[in-house]
Amino acid sequence: MGLNTFWQFVRLRLKERMEYRAAYVVGVAAQIFGYGAQFVVVWLLLRRFGTIAGWTWPEVAFLYSFELFTYALGAAFTFSPMTDLERMVRDGTFDGVLVRPTNPYVYLTARMYNVGYVAHVLLSAGVLVWAITQLHLAWSPLALVFLAAAIVSAALIQMAAITFIGAWPFRLGRVGFLFTIHYRLKDFVLYPVSVYTVSIQVLLTVIVPFAFINFYPATVLLSKDAGFFPGWIGWFAPVVGPLLFFGAYRFWFRGVNAYQGAGG
Amino acid sequence: MTTYFHFFAKSFKSNLAYRAQVWLSILASLLAIVSQVAIWRALLASGPVNGIALRDMITYVILNSAIYVVLMYEMFEEVDDRLRTGDIAIDLIKPMRYPLYLLADQLGNTAYRLAFYVAPTVFVAALLFGLTAPASPLHAAAFVMAMGIATILSFAFGYLIALLAFHFLTTLHFSWTFLGLVIMFSGSFLPLWFFPAGWADVARALPFQFLGFVPAAIYMGKMPVTEIAPTLAVGLMWIVLLMGAAALMWAVSMRRLVVQGG
Numbered sequence: 001m002g003l004n005t006f007w008q009f010v011r012l013r014l015k016e017r018m019e020y021r022a023a024y025v026v027g028v029a030a031q032i033f034g035y036g037a038q039f040v041v042v043w044l045l046l047r048r049f050g051t052i053a054g055w056t057w058p059e060v061a062f063l064y065s066f067e068l069f070t071y072a073l074g075a076a077f078t079f080s081p082m083t084d085l086e087r088m089v090r091d092g093t094f095d096g097v098l099v100r101p102t103n104p105y106v107y108l109t110a111r112m113y114n115v116g117y118v119a120h121v122l123l124s125a126g127v128l129v130w131a132i133t134q135l136h137l138a139w140s141p142l143a144l145v146f147l148a149a150a151i152v153s154a155a156l157i158q159m160a161a162i163t164f165i166g167a168w169p170f171r172l173g174r175v176g177f178l179f180t181i182h183y184r185l186k187d188f189v190l191y192p193v194s195v196y197t198v199s200i201q202v203l204l205t206v207i208v209p210f211a212f213i214n215f216y217p218a219t220v221l222l223s224k225d226a227g228f229f230p231g232w233i234g235w236f237a238p239v240v241g242p243l244l245f246f247g248a249y250r251f252w253f254r255g256v257n258a259y260q261g262a263g264g
Numbered sequence: 265m266t267t268y269f270h271f272f273a274k275s276f277k278s279n280l281a282y283r284a285q286v287w288l289s290i291l292a293s294l295l296a297i298v299s300q301v302a303i304w305r306a307l308l309a310s311g312p313v314n315g316i317a318l319r320d321m322i323t324y325v326i327l328n329s330a331i332y333v334v335l336m337y338e339m340f341e342e343v344d345d346r347l348r349t350g351d352i353a354i355d356l357i358k359p360m361r362y363p364l365y366l367l368a369d370q371l372g373n374t375a376y377r378l379a380f381y382v383a384p385t386v387f388v389a390a391l392l393f394g395l396t397a398p399a400s401p402l403h404a405a406a407f408v409m410a411m412g413i414a415t416i417l418s419f420a421f422g423y424l425i426a427l428l429a430f431h432f433l434t435t436l437h438f439s440w441t442f443l444g445l446v447i448m449f450s451g452s453f454l455p456l457w458f459f460p461a462g463w464a465d466v467a468r469a470l471p472f473q474f475l476g477f478v479p480a481a482i483y484m485g486k487m488p489v490t491e492i493a494p495t496l497a498v499g500l501m502w503i504v505l506l507m508g509a510a511a512l513m514w515a516v517s518m519r520r521l522v523v524q525g526g
Binding site: 023026027030031033034035036037038040041044045047048049052053177178180181184185187188191195196197200 | 288299
């Protein structure tokens with residue numbers, strides 16, 4: 001499937017949404033308010049306490065918005081198809097995807113590309129830019145390249161996590177609860193990972209490597225302490241995403257290949 | 265009355281079908297508690313702030329995770345769904361009062377979660393981190409009442425939002441806004457003690473503090489005894505106010521309900 005087909009799909013989705021333009025705009029505003037409230041609470045917390053594990057408000061805002069921004073980038077592709085897969089497997093529509101002459105993963109992520117993450121992107125990009133201006137970073141060319149690579153890699157980690165969950169409907173049937181656990185685990189990295197006990201730091205680095213989404217890139221860019229692991233671990237952030245995504249993609253296809261159809 | 269009791273029992277029992285979910289929901293609640301306790305451990309490492317010590321905050325975190333689970337935040341999604349599919353027409357034809365049916369149905373969910381999610385989560389969290397006892401029998405009794413107020417108030421909010429959906433055919437905008445207000449002003453993550461003065465005044469003037477801060481503060485004895493009764497009275501007043509508004513809206517909605525599709 002070419003890039004042209006993808007844009008065609010995105011244009012169709014946008015047209016669909018714009019059918020109810022006023023409702024769409026109000027919805028985006030309400031969503032910005034809902035997510036903005038989380039930023040406000042963290043801001044109030046740090047107004048009272050100054051720092052958390054040595055991180056100031058602009059630094060925590062950087063962590064928080066980096067996570068939300070890359071989530072929006074990644075989840076726009078994977079969230080809708082992977083949450084809907086459970087239903088598609090149950091009612092047999094997934095069979096229709098398999099008989100198409102395209103890669104089913106590429107087809108689903110393009111066809112169901114979610115244009116509804118506008119609120120996430122506006123809010124998180126706004127806060128991210130604000131945090132960066134507050135932090136007075138020295139922007140060397142290397143730092144800029146690292147930032148860009150870390151954003152791409154983080155978006156791929158976010159895609160990988162959802163794709164990994166999406167491989168389970170073929171095996172388990174119901175997977176809604178896996179998403180809940182996934183979000184609770186991801187909540188951990190909204191704060192500097194160094195505040196947690198060593199076992200949780202290991203969990204978030206090795207087993208469910210969400211710390212590579214925002215925490216480790218931030219330790220490099222903001223020159224912060226990486227906690228239990230040595231400081232150079234942050235430099236691996238740009239490669240973790242592609243590797244994890246590749247693994248999750250393969251794992252998803254193993255699920256598809258095991259798929260026998262729900263019958264009926 | 266027996267009709268509604270059957271709805272209550274039915275929604276309680278239908279939850280029993282998903283037993284694997286119980287373990288994972290407990291795990292999810294525990295994960296939230298673990299992360300918040302770690303954050304407060306870092307923030308309060310150098311001693312109490314505003315007279316609040318780490319062990320107080322641990323109790324506060326555990327109580328709020330319990331409060332969050334019993335509140336009826338999923339109700340508008342259900343009504344939203346039934347409005348979109350048109351099933352709402354069938355609900356309304358049935359010889360029952362729809363609001364009472366909703367309440368019975370939601371109370372069934374709440375009772376189920378209380379027994380199977382909240383009790384084990386609180387038990388495990390208390391073993392792991394330590395939970396202080398209620399400040400006194402009086403505070404314990406007031407806490408139970410405050411929990412009752414929180415439950416009914418969350419129903420009142422959910423019901424109002426569901427009714428707004430009768431006009432706007434979606435609840436999403438309102439539920440996002442509502443949850444944003446809850447996140448900011450309920451105190452369920454950041455207690456009102458730690459709010460700057462202006463923000464605290466706003467939070468105390470709004471009803472959202474009853475959905476998190478008030479029950480926990482009463483349990484912990486962090487609210488002066490003389491303030492408990494007036495505070496609970498204010499909570500009841502909010503319930504009456506919101507339910508009154510909902511009754512008015514219900515009357516209007518029933519005259520102009522549009523069911524989509526056919």
